[in-house]
């Protein structure tokens with residue numbers, strides 16, 4: 001793909017480097033089964049640096065990372081997730097039992113738990129987020145995706161857990177007013193990786209075909225890129 005685009009000398013990734021980027025993107029999975037162990041401190045710092053090099057609206061950046069090393073705190077965070085899991089299950093109605101069979105977090109087994117929090121005082125940042133203000137959340141999601149991809153490339157699993165009551169997690173983490181927790185990341189060695197999204201494996205949901213989500217110019221109109229004869233899109237839905 002990249003071979004056809006004009007790029008300034010010195011900025012070209014070697015083909016195998018390009019492939020490695022796509023490989024990490026297509027193979028990355030949300031993991032909830034962990035094998036304990038540890039993440040060496042140098043590797044953890046590098047992963048956080050990768051997260052910190054994400055784009056952020058107005059170059060804020062909105063993210064804060066809280067590494068949970070206190071076993072009691074970890075247990076309480078786990079309990080907060082379990083509490084919300086039951087509420088979510090109930091809200092799902094007829095899929096309640098099916099949902100309860102899913103493993104939606106690995107807080108007690110993962111080598112590391114990192115809480116990702118939107119910092120307090122974000123309203124003073126109006127560049128790019130005066131409207132829409134959720135661009136701070138979008139920026140932090142970019143940081144989490146960087147961490148996810150880097151962890152995957154390093155052979156570590158990561159799971160994003162967002163099933164929690166924000167008020168209880170904020171209290172547990174002693175967050176200042178205005179700060180908002182958005183993720184409890186479970187990170188660490190795994191015994192094996194999922195080869196397709198766990199929710200797909202468990203027949204909870206399937207990846208929607210990209211062609212049903214992309215339009216030309218206006219909502220619902222055409223999608224020339226998918227109809228062209230040279231369509232190189234990866235369309236095997238299972239990735």
Ligand SMILES: Cc1cc2nc3c(=O)[nH]c(=O)nc-3n(C[C@H](O)[C@H](O)[C@H](O)COP(=O)(O)O)c2cc1C
Pocket residue numbers: 028029030031032103104105160161162163196197198199200239
């Ligand atoms: C913002 C966000 C929040 C998520 N929260 C949870 C969660 O609380 N529990 C869970 O099991 N998975 C959670 N996931 C993971 C998704 O279920 C997962 O990404 C999706 O099923 C696709 O699987 P894949 O990431 O392996 O491609 C979350 C993902 C995102 C992006």
